[in-house]
Amino acid sequence: MEEPSITLLEGFHAIELAMEDGRVAGLFARTGTGSGARLFLFVHQAVIFATGGLGALYAVTTNPLESRGEGLGMAARAGAVIADPEFVQFHPTAIAIGRDPAPLATEALRGEGAMLVDEKGLRFMPAGPQGRRACAARCRRARDPPRTREWTQSVLDCREAIGAEFPKRFPTVYAACTRAGIDPARQPIPVAPAAHYHMGRHSPATIADAPRSNDYGPSRMCRDRDCTAPNRLASNSLLEALVFGTRARKTYARALLLAQAAARHRRPNASLPPRRRMSCAMP
Amino acid sequence: MTRLVGLERDAAGLTEALAVISQVERAGGPEPALLNMTASAKLVRGWRLRPPRKPRRALPDGLSGDRRDREADFPDLAGAEKTASSSTLPLREGRNVRA
Numbered sequence: 199m200e201e202p203s204i205t206l207l208e209g210f211h212a213i214e215l216a217m218e219d220g221r222v223a224g225l226f227a228r229t230g231t232g233s234g235a236r237l238f239l240f241v242h243q244a245v246i247f248a249t250g251g252l253g254a255l256y257a258v259t260t261n262p263l264e265s266r267g268e269g270l271g272m273a274a275r276a277g278a279v280i281a282d283p284e285f286v287q288f289h290p291t292a293i294a295i296g297r298d299p300a301p302l303a304t305e306a307l308r309g310e311g312a313m314l315v316d317e318k319g320l321r322f323m324p325a326g327p328q329g330r331r332a333c334a335a336r337c338r339r340a341r342d343p344p345r346t347r348e349w350t351q352s353v354l355d356c357r358e359a360i361g362a363e364f365p366k367r368f369p370t371v372y373a374a375c376t377r378a379g380i381d382p383a384r385q386p387i388p389v390a391p392a393a394h395y396h397m398g399r400h401s402p403a404t405i406a407d408a409p410r411s412n413d414y415g416p417s418r419m420c421r422d423r424d425c426t427a428p429n430r431l432a433s434n435s436l437l438e439a440l441v442f443g444t445r446a447r448k449t450y451a452r453a454l455l456l457a458q459a460a461a462r463h464r465r466p467n468a469s470l471p472p473r474r475r476m477s478c479a480m481p
Numbered sequence: 482m483t484r485l486v487g488l489e490r491d492a493a494g495l496t497e498a499l500a501v502i503s504q505v506e507r508a509g510g511p512e513p514a515l516l517n518m519t520a521s522a523k524l525v526r527g528w529r530l531r532p533p534r535k536p537r538r539a540l541p542d543g544l545s546g547d548r549r550d551r552e553a554d555f556p557d558l559a560g561a562e563k564t565a566s567s568s569t570l571p572l573r574e575g576r577n578v579r580a
Contacts, residue, residue, distance in 0.1 A: 213513035226513075252521045267521025274520045274558040283524035283561070398524065 210238065212268070215245065215276040222276065243457040244450050247273065248443075252286075253299075256393035260292050260299050270398060285397035290314070291354050292392030293374055300392050301374035303354050310367075311359030314389070317351050353386035395435075499526045520558055527561030 209229055216224035216239055224241040249269025253261025274280050291307070291314065292300035308314065314322045356364060364383040365372045375382045502522045509515040 211514065213517070252518075252525065255518060255522050255525075266518045267525075268514060268517040270524070271517030271520030274524055275516060277557065279557045280524055282528075283521075284526075284528040286525060396525075 212249070212272065215272055216241070217276055220277070244453040246446055246450055251396035252398075253393040253396065256286075258292060258294070258300055258390050259393040260289055260302050261393065262299055267396075270396075280398055283398035286393055287395040287397065288391045289394035290391050291387075291389040292394075293371075293378070294351070294388040294390040295374075295378035295380070297374075297378070300390070301371070302392075302394075303371055303387055303389055304368070307354060307356055307360065307368065307371065310356075312354050312356040313359070314352055315355055315386070317353070319355075322352060352389055354389045355386040356382050357384065357386070496530070499523065502526065524558065524561045527563075 210227040211229070212225055212227045214226040215222050216226055222245050223243070224239055225245055226237060226239055228235050228237045230236055247269045249272075250265040251261055252265060252267025252270060253259035254263050254265045255267055259265070270280060270283070289302060291303040291305070293303050294300065316322065360367060360383070362383050368382075371387075372382060375387055380387060502519050506516065506519040509519075
């Protein structure tokens with residue numbers, strides 16, 4: 199954030215897109231709460247959404263509390279169409295110790311042979327060749343266990359597979375457990391499925407069908423290239439942040455150049471209408 | 482809200498969750514931040530009630546090649562609410578779970 203062309207404003211809570219003739223024309227944001235709240239309007243030709251997911255809408259999540267789907271909801275309320283909103287990835291082994299967000303017990307533990315079992319010690323997933331089924335995909339793991347029986351507390355038993363090596367090989371998980379008074383080398387780790395990643399995004403039609411709006415989101419561009427599909431793979435987030443963040447920047451810059459050119463030549467521009475009849479429903 | 486709108490995976494649970502979302506929305510009044518959250522929750526829950534499907538596929542230029550698919554796969558908020566209020570479709574086998 200040391201780029202001189204970027205001004206970082208902290209402490210603002212974006213709450214609503216400002217619309218003008220059906221297009222995004224800026225953003226309403228506020229500071230403070232209650233009677234001390236102040237409302238601001240940032241007028242601009244383009245808005246990039248980098249607002250995170252919606253995991254915090256769920257009872258158990260690995261996402262930070264701020265990931266409440268506000269960016270997605272803001273765009274939807276402004277009329278954007280949303281692609282694949284129901285594709286929510288649940289991680290099967292969040293550590294169920296009452297923390298919010300829930301710490302993650304990485305799937306690498308199961309890769310090392312840790313077993314997901316119920317409170318009676320019965321495995322949720324039958325053993326397969328070389329233990330492959332114990333390492334089933336996240337979405338499948340999260341939805342399969344309770345299918346044939348009542349949901350019970352599940353635990354991840356690492357005692358035999360990892361044991362005393364735990365602190366050395368998985369220090370982050372070990373630290374999370376010990377903070378809750380659990381020694382994963384000697385005790386099973388209580389786990390629960392948790393909302394982990396949201397694949398939903400704004401539709402490219404929002405841009406393609408101009409002049410509907412001017413909002414851009416790196417994640418949308420990523421997923422429109424089928425990088426994610428219904429179940430995200432590990433490290434795809436890096437693609438979103440780097441590769442498609444760059445693409446979003448270029449698209450954004452192009453939109454601004456078009457706006458400047460239209461202003462210079464003083465001619466009507468179908469994709470960038472003059473700013474009038476500003477409207478936004480505010481309380 | 483998070484307790485009641487948690488990991489509900491059968492059609493009855495999803496419908497109940499949507500009702501709770503609406504209650505929360507009405508109780509909260511015209512608070513934009515809350516409306517943003519409930520809008521997202523409605524989209525997820527409303528579209529979860531639809532029949533299972535594959536993700537929408539995009540052509541290299543980023544546009545869907547089939548308008549019908551595009552319309553079907555790109556829900557807006559009103560569409561989510563309509564789907565949620567009218568759907569009686571069962572979910573696919575293996576997701577008949579409430580946790």
